[in-house]
Amino acid sequence: MEKLITLENVSKHFHVGRKQTLVAVNNVNMDIYKGETLGVVGESGCGKSTLGRTVMGIYSPTSGKITYNGEEVKVKKTKDRYEYSKKAQIIFQDPYASLNPRMTVGSIIAEGMEIHNMYDKETRQKRVYELLETVGLNREHANRFPHEFSGGQRQRIGIARALAVEPEFIVCDEPISALDVSIQSQIINLLKNLQEEHGFTYMFIAHDLNIVKYISDRIAVMYLGNLVELADSDEIYEHTLHPYSQALLDAVPIPDPEKESLKERKLLSGDVPSPINPKPGCPFAGRCPKATEACRTTSPELKEVRPNHFVACHLY
Numbered sequence: 001m002e003k004l005i006t007l008e009n010v011s012k013h014f015h016v017g018r019k020q021t022l023v024a025v026n027n028v029n030m031d032i033y034k035g036e037t038l039g040v041v042g043e044s045g046c047g048k049s050t051l052g053r054t055v056m057g058i059y060s061p062t063s064g065k066i067t068y069n070g071e072e073v074k075v076k077k078t079k080d081r082y083e084y085s086k087k088a089q090i091i092f093q094d095p096y097a098s099l100n101p102r103m104t105v106g107s108i109i110a111e112g113m114e115i116h117n118m119y120d121k122e123t124r125q126k127r128v129y130e131l132l133e134t135v136g137l138n139r140e141h142a143n144r145f146p147h148e149f150s151g152g153q154r155q156r157i158g159i160a161r162a163l164a165v166e167p168e169f170i171v172c173d174e175p176i177s178a179l180d181v182s183i184q185s186q187i188i189n190l191l192k193n194l195q196e197e198h199g200f201t202y203m204f205i206a207h208d209l210n211i212v213k214y215i216s217d218r219i220a221v222m223y224l225g226n227l228v229e230l231a232d233s234d235e236i237y238e239h240t241l242h243p244y245s246q247a248l249l250d251a252v253p254i255p256d257p258e259k260e261s262l263k264e265r266k267l268l269s270g271d272v273p274s275p276i277n278p279k280p281g282c283p284f285a286g287r288c289p290k291a292t293e294a295c296r297t298t299s300p301e302l303k304e305v306r307p308n309h310f311v312a313c314h315l316y
Contacts, residue, residue, distance in 0.1 A: 001033035004201050005055060006171060009113040011063035012047075012054050020274050024050040026283075027064070029302055030310075032169075034114055037202040039193065039216030039233070040249065041209060045275070047225040049093070051172040057084045068169075086116050089162035090166045091242045096153035097148040106142030107134070131160040135190060146195060152183035159190065176211070176301040188215055209252050213237060223247045224275055224283040227302060231309040234247040241290045241311045282314065290315060 012025040012040040022099045025047045032038050032055075042046045055066060057075040059252050066073040075081040089112075099108055109128045113119060113179035119127060129139040135156040146154055155175060162170055172191065174222060176184040188211060194200060206212050212219060212233075221229040221244065241245045247268050254263060273279070283287070285295040291297040294314050302312040 001036065003031045004034045004069065005032040006067045007031075007055070008067075009063050010051075011056060011064060012050050012059055013239075016276060020276050021105075023225050024275065025061075030227060030228045030230055031219060032203065034168075034200060034201055035195075035199050035202050036217040037215050038074065038287040039212035039219040040205045040213050040222060041176060041207070042222035043248075043272075044207075045224075045272075047275075048222055048224045049173050049287075050225075051222070052090070052203055052205050056088050056090045056171045057081055058090070060184050083143060085112075086165050086168040087190075088165055088171070089165065091155070091158050091162050091172040091175045093199075094178050095151050095158055096146075096178070098158055099154055099161075101146055104143055104145060105149075108157065109160050109164050111144075112161065114315045116165055118165065127164070131163055134163070136159045136186075137285040141172060151179050152186065155179060155183075155187055155192070156197050159187075163194070167200070169201045169203075172202055172205065172206075174205050177207060184211070191215065209249065221248065224273065224278070226283050226312065228313070229311045230282065230302070233304070235306070235309055236268060239306065239307065239309065241309070241316060242284075242313050243290055243315075244284050279316075282312075 007028050007030050010025060010149045011023070013028065014024060016021045016022045023299055028051060040051065042048050050059065054061050057073060062073050067180055068084070079255060106128045108129055110124050113124050113127065118124070124315065132139055132141055137153065137156055146157070176187050179187065189201065195202060204215055204273055217234045218230065218232050220227055221242065229236065229245045236245065237249065240249055268287045273283060273286055278298060281296040281297050282291070282300050285291040288295065292314060298311045298313045300314050302310050303316070304310050305316040
């Protein structure tokens with residue numbers, strides 16, 4: 001497969017106090033291939049959204065390099081950020097907070113096209129109508145305001161806005177977590193259909209491992225800002241290697257009440273360490289039942305231990 005985006009030792013730090021640094025993303029290395037969906041999973045606060053926003057260009061990496069089609073992504077200058085935003089877009093988690101309440105839906109969708117000087121005014125209007133119909137809304141909705149829509153409809157508007165500038169890469173930052181369960185499958189299927197039709201590349205960030213398995217070609221597991229496992233979707237479910245990944249999958253409920261009641265759960269002990277000024281060693285060592293002395297002193301490197309299956313663990 002052809003590489004679209006490459007991350008080389010990408011880190012993102014935030015200064016949160018005097019001599020205190022929050023390490024949100026720590027030395028992440030991975031490739032994202034054209035036309036694929038890369039799922040990113042992990043518990044709250046593990047750095048998934050920060051990684052997505054760094055790849056998208058909202059944040060500039062503290063260290064490391066991101067390349068897009070072989071060219072380094074630079075977003076510190078406004079001009080560079082605008083140029084990159086035509087290639088990479090984002091669908092935000094909260095459809096209630098991500099749309100400007102003072103703008104009509106048509107203006108929200110057309111804004112990106114105006115910024116990038118795409119089309120004349122009449123063509124932009126036609127394009128807005130096309131996009132509304134593409135995401136399952138009506139052209140009459142263009143003159144309404146966001147508060148007149150349900151959560152699922154607002155997320156469809158957010159998707160239309162992302163599509164407006166014809167990007168190649170889209171970060172889906174937990175796009176269904178704020179929606180009713182009955183609506184979630186509709187949004188997921190819409191994203192899959194759009195990908196099949198237009199060949200989009202997705203980074204799909206989510207908590208729900210069943211949905212991630214359904215939509216993703218590969219899955220990246222993050223823990224405390226670190227990429228701990230990366231493999232094809234089926235491979236990571238059938239041959240889970242990292243102890244944290246195993247604990248995550250073990251927590252997924254079985255839809256059969258009898259089987260669920262008989263299931264043995266491997267509960268993790270210990271507290272999640274602070275991402276502020278982290279200590280050396282594996283970030284999962286304090287909660288890992290298989291941790292050795294090396295785990296507590298030396299950070300493991302991400303390495304390929306099975307074909308296209310990478311894990312950061314001293315056990316392999």
